[in-house]
Amino acid sequence: MQASRARLFKEYKEVQREKTADPDIQLVCDDSNIFKWTALIKGPSETPYDGGVFQLAFSVPEQYPLQPPQVRFLTKIFHPNVHFKTGEICLDILKNAWSPAWTLQSVCRAIIALMAHPEPDSPLNCDSGNLLRSGDIRGFQSMARMYTRLAAMPKKG
């Protein structure tokens, strides 16, 4: 428990020190609970998520970093590996491929990479996965872009 706290504190300091290192990721710790983090990530360019800002919620277990953090999207996203309702993310490094050497920052990077490279064969969002698996790239992209505009972009007017 103490180890996870020390580790998270170090990550917090690291984030404060290198705030500008990765402009696509903004990682914020909860004011009162170091086990709760929020991240804002920018949708990668040349994807339907370009221009959107997505919010992630981190819940860090006490066994961290031996156990992976629980991460989910708070912002609605149309992606084959993200549950449309709960925001749950299907990503190997958040499950069995987790390594204690990873950090919250690197998890954010992995999620950005997942947004750019969806894995339709292990879908949490079946509609999205089916579109991609049937080869309807255009259909997938228009749906994803629509939800990005609706949920991840600042409202106009």
Next chain:
Amino acid sequence: MSTQPTSTMVSDSIPMASSNPKDFAKKKRVNRSAKLKQCKLDARREQWLSQVKNKGSKEEPNGEGGACGQGIHVANERGNLMEKLAIMPQGKEEENGGCMNHYSDFDSPSNSPTSHTSSVLEGNDSGTNFTGGSSSSNSSSSGGCCSGSMSEEDNEEDDGCLDDWEAVADALAATDKKQEQHNSSLDSAPESDGNVVNMSSQVSGMDSSQQNPKGRGTLPGSPVSIRAWRPDDAFRPQSLPNLSKQYTFPMNSGRHYRGGSVWGCKSLSIPTSCPICCEDLDFTDTSFLPCPCGFRLCLFCHKRILEEDGRCPGCRKQYKHDLVEGETTRDAGCLMFRPARSCSMISRS
């Protein structure tokens, strides 16, 4: 639709909140252990101080600072060394050669701590032999200094030896100067003698190089000596720093190894804190290489990982079983295992 996420949030946050008081207790415990550690350190320091007091009481009755007594001792020796070295300038080449060999041992980072200490021993031996070549009385004095520092375990004790080496370096510089002087001072023997006295009274080589022109100025009307010192003035400031650098850099690392604080040197390639728990790595941790991929972590985290999935955080491969066994013997804390372990580490990496 929106109730589901919030419900999970609540259920998550309840155990977290309840865990906070426990964290507080832990923190307190850590503070107490830190205090204990400090107590131990203080006790050890006092022990060491009393040792030094006993040893240095012959020279310095008040013996307040061990380093002080040592410094005076070394300063006395310095004069000795310089005179003795000046008598045998050809010994200098030997000394340089021997030293370079011995320092090249230090430079190779893959060496185990034990091999380093052995090389330190050799280095001291060669140093003693060399001074013995120049004069028997000198060898006995410097040898005594070295052996004294070897018998002590603490870092500060080694400073005496370091000073000794610096004294040798200074003496070498003085020897150089005297050689150059001898080349040119056939006509003006009395002046050069005065300069030698000046030099040997100087402690640092840089100061003596600045002193030399002054010494010349006090004795005007000797064109030969001016001609002789011109090239010397040009050379000294460049060559002296080089010399002192050569000696101080390896000696620093040697001192670290002998003192047992290896992390000072090894930190070049090894992280100072465990990447998993962010605690500082101690000596045992830094010499612990559990996976051929080179990922290092503290023994505590390694044990915790073994209890769970047993995969290396660096490469996600299973830790090998023989390494696990080696780890348990290490946990027994037996010093006798150290050489064997460091040897096997080298072969693995």
